[in-house]
Amino acid sequence: MNLTLKIWRQKNAQSKGKMVDYKVTEISEHMSFLEMMDVLNEQLVNSGEEPIAFDHDCREGICGMCSMYINGEAHGPDRGITTCQLHMRMFKDGDTITIEPFRAKAFPVIKDLVVDRTSFERIQQAGGYISVNTSGNTQDANAIPISKHAADEAMDAATCIGCGACVATCKNSSAMLFVGAKISQYALLPQGQVEAVDRVNNMVAQMDLEGFGNCTNIGACEVECPKGISLENIARMNREFLKANVKG
Amino acid sequence: MSGFFKSSIGRKFTMALSAFFLMFFLLQHFAINFLSVLNPDAFNEVSHFMGTNPLIQYVLQPVLLFGVVYHFVMGFILEIKNRSSRVVKYAKNNGSANSTWMSRNMIYSGLFILIFLVIHFIDFWIPELNTKYVQGDMSGLLADGEGYRYYEELQHKFLPPWRIALYCLGFIFLALHLLHGFNSAFQSVGANNKYTKGLKGFGKAYAILVPLGFIVIALFHHFNH
Numbered sequence A: 001m002n003l004t005l006k007i008w009r010q011k012n013a014q015s016k017g018k019m020v021d022y023k024v025t026e027i028s029e030h031m032s033f034l035e036m037m038d039v040l041n042e043q044l045v046n047s048g049e050e051p052i053a054f055d056h057d058c059r060e061g062i063c064g065m066c067s068m069y070i071n072g073e074a075h076g077p078d079r080g081i082t083t084c085q086l087h088m089r090m091f092k093d094g095d096t097i098t099i100e101p102f103r104a105k106a107f108p109v110i111k112d113l114v115v116d117r118t119s120f121e122r123i124q125q126a127g128g129y130i131s132v133n134t135s136g137n138t139q140d141a142n143a144i145p146i147s148k149h150a151a152d153e154a155m156d157a158a159t160c161i162g163c164g165a166c167v168a169t170c171k172n173s174s175a176m177l178f179v180g181a182k183i184s185q186y187a188l189l190p191q192g193q194v195e196a197v198d199r200v201n202n203m204v205a206q207m208d209l210e211g212f213g214n215c216t217n218i219g220a221c222e223v224e225c226p227k228g229i230s231l232e233n234i235a236r237m238n239r240e241f242l243k244a245n246v247k248g
Numbered sequence B: 001m002s003g004f005f006k007s008s009i010g011r012k013f014t015m016a017l018s019a020f021f022l023m024f025f026l027l028q029h030f031a032i033n034f035l036s037v038l039n040p041d042a043f044n045e046v047s048h049f050m051g052t053n054p055l056i057q058y059v060l061q062p063v064l065l066f067g068v069v070y071h072f073v074m075g076f077i078l079e080i081k082n083r084s085s086r087v088v089k090y091a092k093n094n095g096s097a098n099s100t101w102m103s104r105n106m107i108y109s110g111l112f113i114l115i116f117l118v119i120h121f122i123d124f125w126i127p128e129l130n131t132k133y134v135q136g137d138m139s140g141l142l143a144d145g146e147g148y149r150y151y152e153e154l155q156h157k158f159l160p161p162w163r164i165a166l167y168c169l170g171f172i173f174l175a176l177h178l179l180h181g182f183n184s185a186f187q188s189v190g191a192n193n194k195y196t197k198g199l200k201g202f203g204k205a206y207a208i209l210v211p212l213g214f215i216v217i218a219l220f221h222h223f224n225h
Helices: A033-046 A118-125 A148-158 A165-169 A176-187 A196-209 A220-224 A232-247 B002-006 B008-038 B040-052 B054-084 B106-134 B150-157 B161-188 B197-224
Strands: A003-009 A018-024 A068-070 A096-101 A109-111
Touching: A018 A033, A118 A176, A118 A196, A148 A176, A165 A176, A165 A220, A176 A196, A176 A220, A176 A232, A196 A232, A196 B008, A232 B002, A232 B008, A232 B161, B002 B008, B008 B040, B008 B054, B008 B161, B008 B197, B040 B054, B040 B106, B040 B150, B054 B106, B106 B161, B161 B197
Parallel strands: A003 A096
Antiparallel strands: A003 A018, A068 A096
């Protein structure tokens, strides 16, 4: 298929970007979206132009690096996928595809389609962990009784890959689905109880400090999340935060 | 707790609490208005009680006013904060692919409700305050002293077609606001789990039936006078 691509080009974090049109031809419907981008970049390199910078690593839907906003949706017009799992069969010959970086004040553009998502790492560092004695006396986690229901829900929350599609999709650039998932995965397990109050207080404080917006419960993040993280995690975070503040 | 009220989650929590209060108020307002269709005498009695009872007038009325003002002011504060969280807008954004129009446009439905409320206050509330607290007439009686004035005033207000049209439009925007707002308030206070699934259907029914009820009452008085 032959396609017209409208792609955001930005030299560096300081420069002002703009949309630039490109043409690609003979794209196979079996290609992944990133493979199509590879074809375009090869074309650009051969013609002596600067290739388009975009993030990618595993190309199997796990790393969450491929932060592209395609035709107005994070990771494009398919559900439960990252950009590397988006196939060109989702498009038609002659289509014009708009490709932009994830946009949020807390995700500044580094170059072209590459954004800085270290704000997520700082939120994790603020409390997204448990403290475990590793001096040789570590208790076997399998020895702690956990209900199947709680283990399943914690696992569902832990599947969040921190790609940032929730922030990119949210009309308010809210990070609450990400933070809700990271808080939930510990809140549901006994190992997470000891530091529960500090965790939720510190992670929410860091989230607010990074400049993310407020959740208005529109649910777009849940729809666009490649791992199907549920809005229930945001509700759980709200409960945990209220509980932590009532306790003091 | 002071940090709680300054945080993003705390602010949403207080927005939800004010929403719960306003939704409860709306329901009792509807119940009283509905009485005007069923039994004008009962409507007069209840209106007089609501308009003269000290607890309602001096405690609940100021709480209601605070709730209304807080919900609007905090709504605008959050909207400004949310808009500033994305400096460069998307060239193409397909919001309808993943969310409802109502949920994305709460600020606009809210703004229209605010305009409607201002007109509603000028129309109903301020004349009521003038009669009771400026002119000092707490009797609730008609000028000739023959019975209560409330039912007659209500019928008189619903005569002009422009007011009916504005009234209907105001409640259509309220329905749109509630279609997202009702369940959103529960999510904001952390109530979203297997026990609250049934609330979603109830929320939709409330959002449609209560505003529709207000519209039907207004039309009833317009065409039956």
